[in-house]
Amino acid sequence: MFKYDVKLAFKSMRRNPIMTALMVAAIAVGIGVSMTTLTVYYMMSSNPIPEKSDELFAVTLDSWSPLRPFDDDNPERAPHQLTYHDAERLLSFAEAKRQVAMFESSLIIEPVKAEDLPFEAFARVTSTDFFAMFDVPFIHGSGWDKTTDAAAEPVVVLGKQLNEKLFGGENSVGNWLTMEGTRFRVAGVIDSWEPTPRFYDPINGAFQEINEMFIPLSLTRVLELSSVGSDWGWKSEEITSFEQWLNSEAVWIQYFIELETAGGRGEYVAHLNAYVNEQKKLGRFERPLNNNIYNVEEWMDYHEVVANDAKVLVGLSFLFLVVCLLSTIALTLTKFIGKKAETSLRRALGASRQTIFKQQIVEVAVIGFSGGLIGLALVTLGLQGIEYLYDSPEGMVRFDWVMVLTALGIAIVSSMIAGLYPAWRVCNIPPATQLKTQ
Amino acid sequence: MLQMTQIQKIYRTELIETHALRELSVTVQEGEFVALTGSSGSGKTTFLNIAGLLESFEQGTYLLDGEDVSHLSDNERSAYRNHKIGFIFQSFNLIPDLNLFENIDVPLRYRRFPRADRKQRIEHALETVGLASRMKHLPAQLSGGQQQRVAIARAIAGEPRLMLADEPTGNLDTTMAQQVLELLEEIHAAGTTIVIVTHDQGLASRAQRNIQLVDGKVLEEESPHTQEEIPQAVMLNGGEPLAAQL
Numbered sequence: 001m002f003k004y005d006v007k008l009a010f011k012s013m014r015r016n017p018i019m020t021a022l023m024v025a026a027i028a029v030g031i032g033v034s035m036t037t038l039t040v041y042y043m044m045s046s047n048p049i050p051e052k053s054d055e056l057f058a059v060t061l062d063s064w065s066p067l068r069p070f071d072d073d074n075p076e077r078a079p080h081q082l083t084y085h086d087a088e089r090l091l092s093f094a095e096a097k098r099q100v101a102m103f104e105s106s107l108i109i110e111p112v113k114a115e116d117l118p119f120e121a122f123a124r125v126t127s128t129d130f131f132a133m134f135d136v137p138f139i140h141g142s143g144w145d146k147t148t149d150a151a152a153e154p155v156v157v158l159g160k161q162l163n164e165k166l167f168g169g170e171n172s173v174g175n176w177l178t179m180e181g182t183r184f185r186v187a188g189v190i191d192s193w194e195p196t197p198r199f200y201d202p203i204n205g206a207f208q209e210i211n212e213m214f215i216p217l218s219l220t221r222v223l224e225l226s227s228v229g230s231d232w233g234w235k236s237e238e239i240t241s242f243e244q245w246l247n248s249e250a251v252w253i254q255y256f257i258e259l260e261t262a263g264g265r266g267e268y269v270a271h272l273n274a275y276v277n278e279q280k281k282l283g284r285f286e287r288p289l290n291n292n293i294y295n296v297e298e299w300m301d302y303h304e305v306v307a308n309d310a311k312v313l314v315g316l317s318f319l320f321l322v323v324c325l326l327s328t329i330a331l332t333l334t335k336f337i338g339k340k341a342e343t344s345l346r347r348a349l350g351a352s353r354q355t356i357f358k359q360q361i362v363e364v365a366v367i368g369f370s371g372g373l374i375g376l377a378l379v380t381l382g383l384q385g386i387e388y389l390y391d392s393p394e395g396m397v398r399f400d401w402v403m404v405l406t407a408l409g410i411a412i413v414s415s416m417i418a419g420l421y422p423a424w425r426v427c428n429i430p431p432a433t434q435l436k437t438q
Numbered sequence: 439m440l441q442m443t444q445i446q447k448i449y450r451t452e453l454i455e456t457h458a459l460r461e462l463s464v465t466v467q468e469g470e471f472v473a474l475t476g477s478s479g480s481g482k483t484t485f486l487n488i489a490g491l492l493e494s495f496e497q498g499t500y501l502l503d504g505e506d507v508s509h510l511s512d513n514e515r516s517a518y519r520n521h522k523i524g525f526i527f528q529s530f531n532l533i534p535d536l537n538l539f540e541n542i543d544v545p546l547r548y549r550r551f552p553r554a555d556r557k558q559r560i561e562h563a564l565e566t567v568g569l570a571s572r573m574k575h576l577p578a579q580l581s582g583g584q585q586q587r588v589a590i591a592r593a594i595a596g597e598p599r600l601m602l603a604d605e606p607t608g609n610l611d612t613t614m615a616q617q618v619l620e621l622l623e624e625i626h627a628a629g630t631t632i633v634i635v636t637h638d639q640g641l642a643s644r645a646q647r648n649i650q651l652v653d654g655k656v657l658e659e660e661s662p663h664t665q666e667e668i669p670q671a672v673m674l675n676g677g678e679p680l681a682a683q684l
Contacts, residue, residue, distance in 0.1 A: 011535050349545040350548040352517075435531060
């Protein structure tokens with residue numbers, strides 16, 4: 001009977017095309033608006049590395065001023081970045097399974113081909129474990145090893161796009177690249193890798209593109225690489241050299257660890273506390289012990305990657321969907337009442353109330369499905385508009401199968417809900433009242 | 439086949455009560471061809487609606503095929519209609535965007551006949567009414583008489599025990615009415631009990647028995663023909679269907 005009901009639904013839709021179009025349009029617009037905002041929200045709040053988000057932790061140490069907290073609004077919070085020398089020390093302890101210290105820098109790349117011009121590219125300056133820790137996929141080659149890092153060898157891992165730009169997408173491992181007057185050997189080329197949100201650096205933008213290339217942290221001192229990301233300081237210090245900057249109390253290094261299990265969290269915090277207690281003896285870390293580690297989802301919450309505005313917007317857009325559904329209820333009622341003569345005939349010929357009810361609900365479900373399909377097209381347009389308005393990287397706001405199925409599911413279920421009252425009304429019309437007058 | 443005893447039906451609004459049937463008692467034997475006549479408002483259609491289990495009633499008993507149907511649930515009444523009763527309406531009541539095959543298929547679908555069985559029944563019913571070659575046509579492509587024959591085909595496809603017809607020739611000209619009437623006589627001759635509601639005395643005179651209603655009561659019963667006087671219709675399974683010859 002389901003196939004029969006679907007067939008009848010399409011016939012009924014064709015019978016009154018304007019009414020059908022209005023119903024489909026109401027659902028499509030409702031779905032288009034609500035799913036656009038929901039998709040953005042879903043993208044913003046999705047777990048970017050679900051397979052190990054409980055084992056990756058951002059590290060914070062409270063090295064801030066003894067006179068006031070780092071964040072007046074959240075005084076319990078320590079600075080979300082470390083000083084360079086604290087990061088270097090923690091790296092040297094290698095207490096976790098893996099650990100990375102990193103920051104964002106920019107370098108001028110000299111042309112590979114004579115006809116090209118020099119250009120600036122953004123690099124993540126990081127330590128060896130970055131690639132293994134964050135499951136970065138490689139097309140060619142690999143990252144660098146600890147020996148290379150320790151020796152401050154100039155190697156570079158290129159992003160896929162930069163490799164295409166410089167080497168036409170070919171395997172460039174072993175090729176050389178000159179940046180800031182230093183020749184870098186290409187160690188690897190990574191494949192498309194777009195963790196969204198960019199969990200390892202929400203401080204400098206959770207929805208920024210990943211870096212175009214990666215170079216060893218040990219080159220910081222050698223090349224005097226400066227950060228193009230955020231840095232904070234609280235202490236008045238005289239800084240006249242790069243070395244003084246590296247040894248200052250300014251916080252500008254992001255630090256992540258990977259633990260064997262989430263259960264190792266307490267032990268690692270104890271390790272941080274031991275380190276800080278040692279530093280206290282040297283006159284640093286004058287605030288009470290306040291060292292923490294945050295797993296990926298906690299880190300996203302910490303930085304309010306999903307702004308409250310986004311939640312409000314999702315709520316408002318679903319209210320709009322409700323308004324569209326109220327319109328659909330009115331249209332459905334009109335449409336169903338318009339065919340009460342046929343319904344009465346079917347009742348006379350043996351259809352039970354349940355059969356009629358089911359037939360009407362299948363019809364609104366088909367209308368909902370049609371509205372959902374058009375709504376998906378509107379969502380695609382909406383997401384492109386958002387990318388354009390917010391100047392997001394192309395493809396950043398994606399509409400995956402989960403959201404496609406969610407959109408269709410919401411369209412079908414909501415239209416079925418909208419059809420409940422009209423279907424109930426029409427199946428309760430006494431059949432005898434309509435048969436004589438048809 | 440049909441036995442109504444002391445049936446009372448009252449339509450109520452906020453202001454008035456209308457007594458549509460007043461202690462009506464009617465009996466129709468299996469295989470009979472009965473015509474109910476009466477002027478407008480006499481209760482003919484109300485009788486037919488109750489007989490067809492489309493309406494309930496306040497008082498009395500109604501035995502259909504030997505079973506008391508007074509207290510059936512809505513679902514049971516639907517099933518009864520579907521299995522035992524065929525309806526023919528004055529205005530044909532075909533679904534305009536379903537072709538003839540699909541229109542006749544409607545009650546068979548609800549009866550959950552297998553697909554092949556439905557197809558065979560529909561084709562046979564259309565052959566009986568002489569429209570086998572038009573099964574893919576829409577109702578609007580047929581004349582009024584042809585549409586009523588389709589409605590008859592829909593009514594007989596499920597082989598009902600009782601056929602109820604409400605002014606079946608009311609919207610047809612004389613020639614077409616004659617064709618439909620002869621078709622009903624064929625069906626009756628095949629053993630189906632037929633009850634026709636009409637104010638057409640010509641049509642009523644073709645029935646075995648006439649029941650005249652006035653103000654919701656039986657005024658009189660008469661038999662215009664003895665069984666022998668009824669024109670013999672061509673049997674359904676014998677020779678060319680009569681409608682096809684017309």
